[in-house]
Amino acid sequence: xxxxxxxxxxxxxxxxxxxxxxxxxxxxxxxxxxxxxxxxxxxxxxxxxxxxxxxxxxxxxxxxxxxxxxxxxxxxxxxxxxxxxxxxxxxxxxxxxxxxxxxxxxxxxxxxxxxxxxxxxxxxxxxxxxxxxxxxxxxxxxxxxxxxxxxxxxxxxxxxxxxxxxxxxxxxxxxxxxxxxxxxxxxxxxxxxxxxxxxxxxxxxxxxxxxxxxxxxxxxxxxxxxxxxxxxxxxxxxxxxxxxxxxxxxxxxxxxxxxx
Amino acid sequence: xxxxxxxxxxxxxxxxxxxxxxxxxxxxxxxxxxxxxxxxxxxxxxxxxxxxxxxxxxxxxxxxxxxxxxxxxxxxxxxxxxxxxxxxxxxxxxxxxxxxxxxxxxxxxxxxxxxxxxxxxxxxxxxxxxxxxxxxxxxxxxxxxxxxxxxxxxxxxxxxxxxxxxxxxxxxxxxxxxxxxxxxxxxxxxxxxxxxxxxxxxxxxxxxxxxxxxxxxxxxxxxxxxxxxxxxxxxxxxxxxxxxxxxxxxxxxxxxxxxxxxxxxxxxxxxxxxxxxxxxxxxxxxxxxxxxxxxxxxxxxxxxxxxxxxxxxxxxxxxxxxxxxxxxxxxxxxxxxxxxxxxxxxxxxxxxxxxxxxxxxxxxxxxxxxxxxxxxxxxxxxxxxxxxxxxxxxxxxxxxxxxxxxxxxxxxxxxxxxxxxxxxxxxxxxxxxxxxxxxxxxxxx
Numbered sequence: 143x144x145x146x147x148x149x150x151x152x153x154x155x156x157x158x159x160x161x162x163x164x165x166x167x168x169x170x171x172x173x174x175x176x177x178x179x180x181x182x183x184x185x186x187x188x189x190x191x192x193x194x195x196x197x198x199x200x201x202x203x204x205x206x207x208x209x210x211x212x213x214x215x216x217x218x219x220x221x222x223x224x225x226x227x228x229x230x231x232x233x234x235x236x237x238x239x240x241x242x243x244x245x246x247x248x249x250x251x252x253x254x255x256x257x258x259x260x261x262x263x264x265x266x267x268x269x270x271x272x273x274x275x276x277x278x279x280x281x282x283x284x285x286x287x288x289x290x291x292x293x294x295x296x297x298x299x300x301x302x303x304x305x306x307x308x309x310x311x312x313x314x315x316x317x318x319x320x321x322x323x324x325x326x327x328x329x330x331x332x333x334x335x336x337x338x339x340x341x342x343x344x345x346x347x348x349x350x351x352x353x354x355x356x357x358x359x360x361x362x363x364x365x366x367x368x369x370x371x372x373x374x375x376x377x378x379x380x381x382x383x384x385x386x387x388x389x390x391x392x393x394x395x396x397x398x399x400x401x402x
Numbered sequence: 403x404x405x406x407x408x409x410x411x412x413x414x415x416x417x418x419x420x421x422x423x424x425x426x427x428x429x430x431x432x433x434x435x436x437x438x439x440x441x442x443x444x445x446x447x448x449x450x451x452x453x454x455x456x457x458x459x460x461x462x463x464x465x466x467x468x469x470x471x472x473x474x475x476x477x478x479x480x481x482x483x484x485x486x487x488x489x490x491x492x493x494x495x496x497x498x499x500x501x502x503x504x505x506x507x508x509x510x511x512x513x514x515x516x517x518x519x520x521x522x523x524x525x526x527x528x529x530x531x532x533x534x535x536x537x538x539x540x541x542x543x544x545x546x547x548x549x550x551x552x553x554x555x556x557x558x559x560x561x562x563x564x565x566x567x568x569x570x571x572x573x574x575x576x577x578x579x580x581x582x583x584x585x586x587x588x589x590x591x592x593x594x595x596x597x598x599x600x601x602x603x604x605x606x607x608x609x610x611x612x613x614x615x616x617x618x619x620x621x622x623x624x625x626x627x628x629x630x631x632x633x634x635x636x637x638x639x640x641x642x643x644x645x646x647x648x649x650x651x652x653x654x655x656x657x658x659x660x661x662x663x664x665x666x667x668x669x670x671x672x673x674x675x676x677x678x679x680x681x682x683x684x685x686x687x688x689x690x691x692x693x694x695x696x697x698x699x700x701x702x703x704x705x706x707x708x709x710x711x712x713x714x715x716x717x718x719x720x721x722x723x724x725x726x727x728x729x730x731x732x733x734x735x736x737x738x739x740x741x742x743x744x745x746x747x748x749x750x751x752x753x754x755x756x757x758x759x760x761x762x763x764x765x766x767x768x769x770x771x772x773x774x775x776x777x778x779x780x781x782x783x784x785x786x787x788x789x790x791x792x793x794x795x796x797x798x799x800x801x802x803x804x805x806x807x808x809x810x811x812x813x814x815x816x817x818x819x820x821x822x823x824x825x826x827x828x829x830x831x832x833x834x835x836x837x838x839x840x841x842x843x844x845x846x847x
Contacts, residue, residue, distance in 0.1 A: 193794045195789070220798035232793035236811030244809075246797040253798075287810075302797065 143207060144168040144191075144310055144340050150201035151183075151190050160186045162366035163202070168310070171338040175352055175377060176345045178363035179385045184345045185229055187363070188312035192226035193219045215354030220246075222252035223340075227299035227316045231373065234286040239298070242286050243268065243305050250306060273302040275331040293324040300331040307335075312343045317351035329354030349381035362388050407830025415550065416469040416585060419443055422472060422553045429525035432555055435537050440556030448546045451654050458731045458763045459702050462647050463671060464727045469617055472499035472588035473556070477580050482506065485609055487824045490574035495559045496580045500588040502557050502620075511571045517562035518573070521591060524560050531562050539623035540651035541679060541806065549647050550619045551589050558591040558620075563600040563630075572603040572822045577620065578639060589619045596630035596658075603633040605822060610668060620796045622650045626658035628682075633661045635820050637828075642697065646671045656682035656782025663820050666693045666701050667832050671710040677706040680742075684713040691718075692816040692829075694836045696725035696843070703731070709738045709752035718749040724760035725840050732764045736779070749779040754787060754812050756840060806837040818832055 144167070149162035149268050152222070160183045160328055168174055178184050190197050191204060193216035203210050211219055234242065247267075248258040252336065259267060275297045287295050303311055317325055332355050336342050352360070352374060361375045362370040364385065369392045370376065380388070422440055426433045449456040450464070479498055486494065492511035495518070496503045502520035509518045517531055524532045537555075542548035556719075559575050561654075580586060596602055602662040606622065618640060626632055640646045646669040652662050656822045666672055678687050693701045705715050732751045753762045766779040786808055792799050794804035 161704050194792055195573065215803075216792060216795035217798050217800050220796055226796050228793060228796075232787075234790060234794070234808065234811055236814040238809050242794070242807070245733065246799060249803070250798040251798075306797065326736075 143170045145205040147201070148202035149187075149190070149199065149204065149237060151186060151197050151199050151395070152351070154196055154198045159195060159200075161190070161364055163368070164368055166361065166368060168341045168343060170309070170341050172341050173336060173355060174343045175357040175360045175369075176343060176363055177349070177380055182363045183366040184363050185314050188226055188314045188343070188345050190218075191312055192216055192224060203350070213326065217249075221250055223254075225303055225306060225308035225311040227303060227311065227313040229314040229318070231287045231295040233288045233290075233300055235288040237286050238283050240265070240268065240282040240284050240390070243302060247305055249293045268305060269339075271301060272399070274304050274334050275301045276327050277301055292319045293321065296320060296328055297324065297331070300328055300335075304331065304335050308340065310341050310343070312345060314345045317346050317348065325351060326354060349377045352377045364389055364392050368374070413744065414465065415448060415454055416443070418469060418471070419550075419553060419694075425554065425556055428522075431533050431536065432500070432525050435555050436550050436722055439555065441550045441627075442549030443546055443553055446546045446549065447546050455704060455733070457710045459671065459673070459700055459729070461671075467585050467615065469587040472586045472616070473501060475499060475580075475582055475584070475586055475814070476545045477582075479503070479580065480611060480613075482576075482578055485576060485578070485607070486573045487572065487822060489572050489822050490605065493571035494574040494576060496576045496578065497557065497559070497590055499580055500557060500577075500590045501533050506576075506847060512569060512573070513567060515564045515567060516569060517560070519560055520557050521550070521560050521593070522557040529560075531595070532560055532593070535562075535593050535623070535625060536560075537590070537623070539593075539653045539679075540621050540626050540649055541647050541677065542651065542675070545791070546619060547619060547647050548621060551591060551619050551649070554587075554589045555591050556589070558593070560593050561602070563597060563602050564594045565597045566599040567597075567605070568601040573602065575606045577606070577608045577618075579608070579616055579618060579644065580611045581614050585617070586616045587617045587619070592620070592622045592818075594623070594632065595625045596627060596632050598627045599629040600627075601631045603821060604635065605825060606634065606636040607637075608638045608640055608646065608668070610639065610644050613641050613643055615643040615645075616641065616791055617645045617647075620648050622648070624650070624660065626652065626654045626660055628656045628658060630655070630658045631842070632659075632661070632675070633821065634650060635822065635825060636664040637825065638664070638666045638668050638674075639832075640672070642668060642699070644669045645671045648675065650674070652676070652678045652687070654678060654685045654687055657684050659685070661819065662686040662689050663816065663817060664686075664691045664703075665829060665832075667695070667836070669700060669701075671700045673702045673704070675704045675706075677691070677708065678716070679708045680710045680714050683711045686715045688717045688818075690812050690816045691720040692815070693720075693722040693730055694728060694832060695722070695728040696836065696839055697728060698726070699728045701728075701730050704733045704735075706735045706737065707747065707749075709736070709742045709747065711779040712741070712743045714742070714745050714747070716745075716747045719816055720751045721813060722751070722762065723754045723756065723812065723836070724762060725756040727757075727759045728844055729761040730763070733763075733767060734779070735767045735769070736777055737771050738770040738775050738777070742772045743774040744786075745772065745775045745777070747775070747777045749777070751781040753781075753783040754786065754809065755783055802837055802841055805840065806834055809833055809837055
């Protein structure tokens with residue numbers, strides 16, 4: 143489904159290179175976790191996949207269903223079924239969740255040749271999805287994220303994901319800042335949305351969400367590259383031992399590399 | 403034709419004054435006001451660049467041209483029914499270039515005891531109500547434009563709502579300016595009197611049908627008696643070459659509530675001067691505004707909230723969205739007179755500046771002579787945040803949809819209390835057109 147090849151990315155403004163050759167394959171039906179220390183480039187990777195214009199791809203490619211998406215606008219990527227749950231969801235006072243989501247849902251449906259929903263149909267549809275993240279119907283009539291608590295914002299991202307039903311979702315630190323109950327709710331939502339036709343990439347700092355969402359693969363990102371890939375056990379080891387041992391491995395590989 | 407050559411140190415406006423006398427002879431009441439108005443113009447002067455209240459905008463565009471009187475034009479009136487509000491079916495007065503149009507107006511939906519009609523007719527009939535209230539509530543001392551409006555007083559709307567009468571249908575006052583080959587000057591005077599305990603919703607609507615230049619100078623006077631409730635929405639959608647200079651004076655009596663919402667999207671140069679004068683204790687009033695301007699448009703709002711007695715609750719939220727080389731000016735005066743205690747006044751001017759070449763001048767001005775007073779005021783200038791736009795685009799909205807949603811969200815607070823649905827809809831449409839022009843102009847650059 144997603145194939146990232148030797149991706150190099152820098153910040154458009156000052157040219158700082160953040161991603162230094164990322165390779166990643168995600169197949170449909172899979173859940174991946176990308177872990178790594180602060181500043182390793184995890185969040186940048188999610189934003190670049192979603193089309194954030196503040197970054198420039200200098201080398202490599204991102205393929206979705208075999209086609210490069212580098213030239214596509216963020217909304218065109220959304221129309222293909224790519225979704226990003228934001229680490230810091232933006233507050234949009236004055237625009238209700240319902241209005242934004244109906245407009246988003248219908249725009250995507252139109253682009254994908256599916257039927258649009260009228261306001262009443264959409265309300266029924268949205269009510270079902272609210273249950274997935276244990277949110278009350280009033281949530282629909284509140285302004286997007288305005289005055290939401292941290293936990294509500296994260297749940298709202300998962301709710302939006304449920305409504306838009308994307309094929310590929312990047313969840314950027316959706317687990318951070320949540321208490322254990324909220325974490326369970328968010329994880330439960332992800333599990334219910336996840337199926338054999340879609341794929342989820344969890345970008346996270348901590349192992350604890352992986353107690354509730356079973357990943358097929360765990361990647362460790364260090365200094366703009368995927369340094370190590372493994373299964374759930376890798377995440378447990380990272381939790382116990384931190385990232386230093388992976389960094390040491392990376393360092394020795396590059397030292398060896400230079401020696402050759 | 404009222405057209406002459408310009409003399410030294412005179413603007414064409416003064417030249418035009420020579421012709422106001424031609425209106426006389428039909429009503430003593432109007433003749434007298436016109437005479438006083440002409441005197442007023444002669445005893446003062448039109449604003450000069452150095453005048454403190456006019457220093458941010460230039461009136462050269464107004465002074466440099468000549469105008470004919472709108473009533474001298476031969477007008478072919480196109481179909482204007484698209485501009486009718488469905489809620490105001492049979493509750494509508496239409497003025498075309500300042501002159502009442504009977505064929506477009508209907509007031510059948512209003513209760514019989516509501517006195518509503520055009521000033522020219524009521525003056526000819528010798529209406530006592532008109533005589534009592536006309537030219538009483540627009541306190542714009544030493545203002546050449548108000549005097550000029552009086553000097554040319556000919557027609558406009560008059561509404562009197564009797565005691566305890568609640569008018570269900572919103573009354574639509576539709577002022578249409580037609581397309582024309584010549585620059586013209588149109589004016590109107592409207593008077594709304596809400597007697598004790600009455601309740602009315604007004605939509606004052608100024609529309610330009612063409613892209614021509616004209617000068618429109620409307621003056622509106624309102625009188626709210628005890629316990630009266632008036633909701634007044636003004637929409638200014640003049641031609642983008644027009645000059646619109648308006649004064650609105652409101653007297654608010656005990657326990658009355660005046661809510662005013664002014665939306666400005668038209669005209670090349672517009673100046674609004676709402677002035678609320680508290681006439682007794684315990685009143686509430688709102689003077690909110692929304693300005694959507696781009697290209698070379700200039701919009702200036704100079705407001706006065708005059709707290710003259712104790713116990714007032716006043717609110718002013720003025721929001722402006724500025725694109726292109728447009729220029730927005732806000733000057734909000736809050737007066738609290740000596741012994742006017744327990745005043746709670748809120749004022750804020752928020753600006754959304756979408757382009758580098760746009761300009762904003764904002765100046766809250768508080769003059770407080772009482773001590774038990776809460777006045778909050780503030781002004782901000784901001785831009786559309788890129789991360790907001792990206793957030794919405796990542797949800798599938800395109801650039802236009804995303805910006806439109808954000809501009810609408812910014813504007814909403816100033817218009818959400820307008821209770822006429824079709825007005826809400828047309829404002830959504832104005833935001834849409836504004837955003838469309840914004841994107842077009844960026845493509846052009």
